[in-house]
Amino acid sequence: MLGIVLVDHTLSDGAPLHVDITDTDKWAIRTFLAPLRAWTSPKFYGLDNIPEGAALLVGNHTLYGGIDVPLLAEEVLRTRGRIMRGLAENVLIGTPGVRHLIQRFGSVRGTRANCRALFANDDLVLVFPGGGREAVRRKNEKYVLKWDGRTGFARMAIEAGVPILPTAMIGIDDALDIVMDADHPVLKPVKAIAERLGARWELAPPLVRGVGPTAIPRPERFYFSIGEPIETKAWQDNPNIDAAAAELSLLVRKAVEEEINFLLAERDRDPGRTLWGRLRGL
Known part of the structure; x- marks a missing residue:
């Protein structure tokens, strides 16, 4: 059995290993998120599946990747008393101001060394295997x-x-x-220039429309679900770590897709999915 091993507890980029969220921080977070919470009336499922000690949350990136995550993090902090330590994209960590803000509330650069240190610290770690590409999705890639x-x-x-x-x-x-x-034919000239300049065009964000012609999201309800834990110790006996990781990855992917389908079914039967439905319910 490999288990959690002792590691150098120094995180990269000056990120703190231990994050202390004060009562003032909690008030500030809840106040900041209050408009989004009121606009989306989120529902949460399966938070009781979060165990004590180290664990890895593996999720799906939604459009733009960061609009809904704070709501889940705040709910987990409020109901379970745990801080989600996100493994952040390099582009976020490389942006001054953004780096300091997300580090203040627990996120770190997504490296193996940082992940090992967080596990050894008994932290609850959050990762999105799809990364930025999953967040800047195309028209036919919803969920x-x-x-x-x-x-x-x-x-x-x-x-x-x-x-x-x-x-x-x-x-x-x-x-x-x-x-x-990013795949729209109209943008081909822009794509060519961006690629010649060394930019990662596959991460170009899409142009969106929400309320009317604006980019303000419509007041659709947000839904979150955390499934039952998948124990990983059984894969430690496999001498081929690459094969073990590939097998486990497929199992986790199927489990995440099942959670997405569960939420889609909950959404479809929910009369309060829209703001109008919620107002009628009042």
């Missing part, structure tokens, strides 16, 4: 996982012997319509 065979998260969980919690989020993809994505 589609774009993992492209990524298995690093599974390898880390196996090495540490921590459970994986399949996590799903839906809502923002229903609140915004993609008008033009």
